Amino acid sequence: MSATRGAALLIDFGSTYTKLRAIDLDDGHLLGHGQGPSTVTTDVTIGVDLALADLGRRLGELPAFRYRLAASSAAGGLRMVTVGLVKELTAEAARRAALGAGAKLVGTFAYRLTRADVGAICGLAPDILLLAGGTDGGNAEVITANGRALAASPLGCPVVVAGNRAAADAVQAAFAAAGKPVMVCGNVMPEFGVLDIEPARAAIRQVFIDRIVHAKGIDKAQGRFDRVLMPTPTAVLEGARLLAEGRGGLAGLGPLLVVDIGGATTDVHSICDGRPSAPEVVVHGLPEPYAKRTVEGDLGMRHNIQGIVEVAGLERLARESGLEPERIRALAERFARDVERVPETAAEVAFDRALARAAIEVAVRRHAGEVKTVFSATGPVLVQTGKDLSDLPCVIGTGGALVHSPNPAGILAAALASADEPGSLRPRAPRLYLDREYLLYAVGLLAEVEPEAALNMALRHITLL
Amino acid sequence: MKTLVTGVIGSDTHIVGNRILSMALEKAGYKVVGLGALTPAEDFVKAAIETDADAVMVSSLYGQGELDVRGFRDLFIEAGLGDIMIYIGGNLVVGKQQWGDVERRFLAMGFDRAFPPGTRTEIVIDTLARDFAARAAGKRIADSP
16 A cells, blocks of 8 residues: 555444445545445444455455444434424424434324323334423423423433423433433424524434444444444435535535435435525425435335335336336335345346336435415415425435446436426436445545545545436 | 414415514514414414413404414314413405404404504504413403503
């Protein structure tokens, strides 16, 4: 190695694989990648050692790494339950904060928790619970009652309290008296209509680093890395943020959308303010996070293939793939049984393509905002809810269905706005990019210590289609 | 500090009067949660729950208010805030109608006060202060001055 600044190793402890990316810190080029199985249920060290051996084979020998940073979505991911007051207000704000913190949401609750709700939450056995409710100075009664009910329950996981500050002391005291780990941070909705999810995101990440990494057994492999920094989805979001914004003298790509189509879920991240692109549009609803993540748990290319078939309909999949509906049904069953399957025959390739297009279209439609015409006494008015992505200059795709396709642009184009749905504020004419090497998580990890090298890596390897 | 939720209900875009009122209320020492124009009835309820509001002030300027606010009090009863103080004001009906009749209809719908077009902000602020004092004394609203 002639590099003067050395190399970095970026690890993703995933649910199926342990993935490694090695990068040259001088110019950000990818030295190589390695992969091993996920062995978190036995000893996480085994998987990472196999992945390191794989990387070593590809590189000839392993360099001395200046940084060895890890993200994790292993052992079920960061399973979270959120609790708020009004469903569309603090409960929704808590949900967005948890998603932005890289959580896998397993339950969302609103209003006063019933005994059945508390029982259901205990049954879900989350890794972290996020408790919100009330604006600062607003309703304190419900979050206090909910906090006390949860403190008195068998629930043992750490609790992050991000609600009405007037109730914070009482809620914290209830958990502390029950001997349960609790962390208080700023309210997710300090004032009505103001969304402030960064303090909750930071608190969740701290709890993840301090407690969850150990609880999941990731720290058994601590000789193989320096630090586990964040859940993998957070790393992807942070990578997207750096790539959008640029750093120092190096320009980023500008506002962007990332579509990550996986076997179990389809994740969409947007980095943009989402304000109306047309003048005189009235914006309604909770303000949107600048860095927003949504997860579609019903849209997965293998584990949740039935979800895609249901949403898209057999007819549409048949039309797009040129296959008979009966054939579609049979293929869907086969792929759901054999989740590792990579499409081989022409029919399978066509089917996979139609599936991926449908999943991307639906996931981006759900992520994007909408505009509707309201007829007022003074004439029609346009009312927008959610983020306007119409003028976004870039859409980045990643995930097996895109990476292995002979025509990824044709699949990713399903994210774009359609003349049939003028109210759906999806991107109209963006440039399309492909993250072929699944690097965004590595970019997000490296951004913590060497943002310029991380940005170089992203700009070099995430390429225009 | 008392919290007030303000907004223009229904498909009504006339925000100016509501904003002037909201500014005057803030100046008078209230915490104002302004929902703005084009606000559905349910959003007043949701905001009142989350902010633990003491009163809700509904504006309607385009003549359709009577339709927009049908069942408005019931929504609050349903949400467990049945006793919250609710005011309404503006051009509440179309055509030439006696204000006395209009006021009676809105009071019968469960509004604590209804205000005719052109009401000065000082009148609203003064009435609010007297009504909050009456509430503290265990009455629903203050007697007419």
